[in-house]
Amino acid sequence: MSRNLLILGAAPSLGELRDTLIRLEDTIIFALIERSQFRHNRDIYEADKMHFKDGYRGSFLTWFLKEVECVHARVRRYQSPDEYPFTNNLPDPVLPPLEYPPVLVDPARININDEIFDVYVNTVVPGITADGDDNNYGSSATRDIECLQALSRRIHYGKFVAESKFQDPATHDEYVRHIKAGDRAKLMELLTNTRVEEQLLRRLKAKALIYGQDLSSACPDSVGNGLLPVSAAGESGAGERVKTRVDYDLVVSLYRDYVIPLTKEVEVEYLIRRLDG
Numbered sequence: 380m381s382r383n384l385l386i387l388g389a390a391p392s393l394g395e396l397r398d399t400l401i402r403l404e405d406t407i408i409f410a411l412i413e414r415s416q417f418r419h420n421r422d423i424y425e426a427d428k429m430h431f432k433d434g435y436r437g438s439f440l441t442w443f444l445k446e447v448e449c450v451h452a453r454v455r456r457y458q459s460p461d462e463y464p465f466t467n468n469l470p471d472p473v474l475p476p477l478e479y480p481p482v483l484v485d486p487a488r489i490n491i492n493d494e495i496f497d498v499y500v501n502t503v504v505p506g507i508t509a510d511g512d513d514n515n516y517g518s519s520a521t522r523d524i525e526c527l528q529a530l531s532r533r534i535h536y537g538k539f540v541a542e543s544k545f546q547d548p549a550t551h552d553e554y555v556r557h558i559k560a561g562d563r564a565k566l567m568e569l570l571t572n573t574r575v576e577e578q579l580l581r582r583l584k585a586k587a588l589i590y591g592q593d594l595s596s597a598c599p600d601s602v603g604n605g606l607l608p609v610s611a612a613g614e615s616g617a618g619e620r621v622k623t624r625v626d627y628d629l630v631v632s633l634y635r636d637y638v639i640p641l642t643k644e645v646e647v648e649y650l651i652r653r654l655d656g
């Protein structure tokens with residue numbers, strides 16, 4: 380679903396939402412491939428590692444993320460109901476607010492970016508990069524921010540999916556009953572669609588196989604070992620060419636173990652508050 384549907388006021392259908400989630404798969408896979416060009420560069424994730432002239436004590440990545448999100452906040456990015464920042468206390472927009480129709484009932488503006496950040500830094504980055512430091516801190520953090528923003532959008536889309544399910548006449552009363560009972564487990568059970576999840580994981584593996592492989596190599600066994608050499612190769616600090624890879628098992632496990640569960644967490648936390656608004 381393009382964002383202009385939000386502005387035009389059309390409450391997106393579940394099918395349109397699922398199409399958007401499918402498109403975001405491509406965005407996320409390519410963002411991961413881009414980040415995998417560079418080594419882990421773990422120093423950019425550790426607080427107090429860089430000496431910022433303004434006395435900032437956080438990590439290079441959180442500083443860069445703060446600076447990027449400050450600019451985006453000033454052009455009202457985070458007034459959109461499908462955009463959530465990682466940084467607190469952002470400046471007010473310099474533009475008048477856009478009128479978004481109340482598709483969501485989300486007074487708490489649920490935001491689980493802290494969890495997304497931790498998973499990304501502690502699990503995803505080590506999984507998609509070669510160990511070591513190639514001094515490409517700005518390039519690595521730029522790709523990190525693209526990955527984080529794509530993952531955040533995808534996971535917080537769970538609110539729109541939850542609202543669509545809540546509005547479905549076939550299940551509305553059942554959602555209301557579980558919400559009034561404060562029963563998160565029953566809400567999770569009702570909103571879970573195993574068929575869609577299994578279909579997604581199969582599609583994702585196929586995409587990661589195709590997108591991640593070095594298409595210039597005709598030999599079919601270039602993808603047989605589960606490691607998918609991407610055509611791009613990063614430069615290490617010593618100038619040696621670092622062959623990069625995106626392991627399709629990692630892309631599938633990222634979704635299976637984190638993206639889908641976090642999306643469903645957003646759906647449950649949105650629904651449990653749905654009657655408060």
Ligand SMILES: C=C(O[C@@H]1C=C(C(=O)O)C=C[C@H]1O)C(=O)O
Nearest residue numbers: 540570571572573575576639642
């Ligand atoms: C997003 C949905 O809700 C749940 C979460 C899914 C996901 O994160 O991919 C898929 C199916 C559902 O279990 C949906 O029903 O499409």
